[in-house]
Amino acid sequence: MSHEVGHEDVKDVPVGWRARLRHVGPGIMAAATGVGAGDLVATMVAGSRYGYTLLWAVIVGAIFKIALAEAVGRWHLTSGRTMLSGWRTLGKWVLVYFGAYAIVWGFVYGATAMSASGLPLNALFPGVPLRVWAIICGLLGLALVWYGRYALIEKIMTVFVGIMFVTVVGTAILVTPNLLDGVEGLVPRLPSGSFVYALGLIGGVGGTITMAAYGYWTMAKGWRSSKWLSMMRLDNTVGYVTTAIFVVAMLIVGAELLMGTDVVSGDEGLLMLGDVLAQDYGQWARIPFLIGFFAVSFTSLIGVWNGVSLLFADWWRTWRLPRDTVETVEDYDRKAGERSPAFRTYVLWLTFPPMLLLFLDRPFQLTVAYGALGALFMPFLAGTLLVLLNSSRVPREGRSRWLSNALLIICLALFAYLAVDELIGLFQDD
Template sequence: MLDGLRERIRVVGPGLVLAAAGIGAGDVVVASVSGLRFGTALLWAVVFTAGLKFVVTEALARWQFATGETMVRALVTRLSPGVSRVFAAYLLFWTFMVGASLSSACGMAGASLWPGISAPVWGAIHAALAAALVATNRFVVFQRVMKGLVAVMALSVLACALVAAPAWRSVLGGLTWPRIPADGGGRAVLALIGGIGGSLTVVCYGYWMRAAAWGGVRRLPTVRGDLRLAYGFTGLFGVALMVIAAGVAGSAAGGTGIALEVAARLQEVAGPAGRWVFLIGFWCTVFTAMLGVWQGVPQIYVDLVQAWRKQVAEPRGTSAPIVSDCGGTAVAAWDRRVEWAALFFLAGPPQVLLWFRQPVTVVVAFSIAGAFVMPFLAAVLLYLNNRRDWMGVLANGRLGNTALVFSLFVFGVVCCAEVIGALHS
């Protein structure tokens, strides 16, 4: 029995990495604000969102198993050249903004635990530390670090939820009885769907599968189980955050300051220990998200550049020399420089924004750009996975198509709402 449990824990790494990378400051903000405003009424929306993102990620995994190609490479080899170019331009912008966002959140978390150093300095320290850990360690070591941080993060937040929870009957009702409260409940549901779980980090799951040597159709049941664990954890974490916020009194502070607001209110309910436990959980949350992004996103750049080089080189019958391994993926010697450049772009230039208030135009632009990720992924996978000449037996069936079309519709509505809201803000 113990041997079976150890084996199960050993093989869940990619899913836990995906969950940790996808849960960041944005999840804390949107779940906490929803809990403070609407109590437990919108818990069902968190579970619903986790289910939608499972659908998209499972489709991505099936594509990779059927073709041996990552989704990023498919943008180059299977679609119009303009698609990959637009994606590359978006990737540059998203990378800069997510680097600033995660550094800012880690800086705030660090300053809340050790206030002797300013938040911008803490942000730069976290960014440099994460880059060093990713650059010097292989995936196995990275995976172990993530598992440890995820364990602390889960125990901290769940412990706070148990202490601060309102009547458990209301929690159960919020999970099982979908309803949309008046006075902003609809907007809150859309915010939860757009804010809970990963966005572009979903694409990184393909690289983490490859790093764990998960390939072939026989691995598909294992991957589905792994993704159930990943999004089950994502849903549980979001629910716990909303329960904590619903159980404490307070006003919704702006931005990531909501975490400090909840921590302060939690101290009134559970004493200083409650505040410290929550802040430690918050720090683990944002730092694991940073580690996941720092490790996964550079591989998107490497994959994209490799695909472009291969497209140019194949007519001449040439190929790049393979000399090293990055997260389980063979890369050319100079592709290592692409990886390092992407890592520097994440950890370096975005620090400038930590020392200044972000202009409203930048925030609006980031909100608009970020809203397109999930509908874009759902639309591309809906096309790719219906090509039976590419997918074979792993092509979408009726259930798969229905789930992806529904996901595309929901994420499309969220995208439109985000764009309209950002333009009117």
């Protein structure tokens, strides 16, 4: 069946490992978007404090992300509905929550993504102010998403992931990892004071709203029925295994190069690492790392500009549907794709209003609202997937079995704990 322009209309599921690997894409998009500079810093801090001890937490976290993204993809492929359409069946409150979350989160994240992308460019070319670099990155992301379509975005993201792999993993190899300590780190242990860091590695790295965008990217790829389930699972696994490799690499760097050092929090921590590399190995080590830092940050920006805008466009479509409307994927294609007014409106929202935060301090009330909504999204995703995929909303082949249910329940409990911890921290800061 042919679909709207902009989608890869792949009629036959590829056969054989080589052919299947050539079709990998949405998983790389989701994984690269979900892991930003802040996630790498958090991992580096854990390595600098506890060495290789929390390596097991990275592996466990990757397994949970694979389970969540697989559930999202399975919903899209077997139900014939989008994620927003599924949420709509749970009640209007779900759409109210998501709409409020997307608007507030997008405003603050836009400034964060632009700043993170501008930092390494400012370090490489200090003659241009950080604020200017941040605005340039935002405008470049806008142009790519506004004029490009999924196929182009995927190719660009894949190139950046290659750069990330060479630079981030190359840095880990440069600092000469201790393989024996690494093997010992696969045994679950919790040194004194490490509990929160372990939970952060399991639940935080790579876990964002972009996980919900995964199903939309599979649709843009042309995967539209249950026959693509095996391909989706391979794609999803490749994406999050790649993420795990990045995170392990940063843990190694923290353990070998920064052990016992008070690492600067925030994205500035990666600039600090670049300076340490320059001191220990020379500028030839610092410059490639800063390029990798830019790749990490800019892939998150592009992925959010595209993926979350797709979510918002579908939210707008779904919000306006009459109560008893029977929905189809074709309805989504006509009204909520990459050329829809709602998609472009949200891309503009991510780009221009957040530029105000590059000139002003973040309003405290906005930060609190952003933190509260953001902390609640991942347990919301896990909880709603549990309900949707164990109901008659999907055919029997799409329903969750014991392993998927067990992992989703653990994810729900873990993310709920992290959400409560985040909210308590916000009120204590208040």
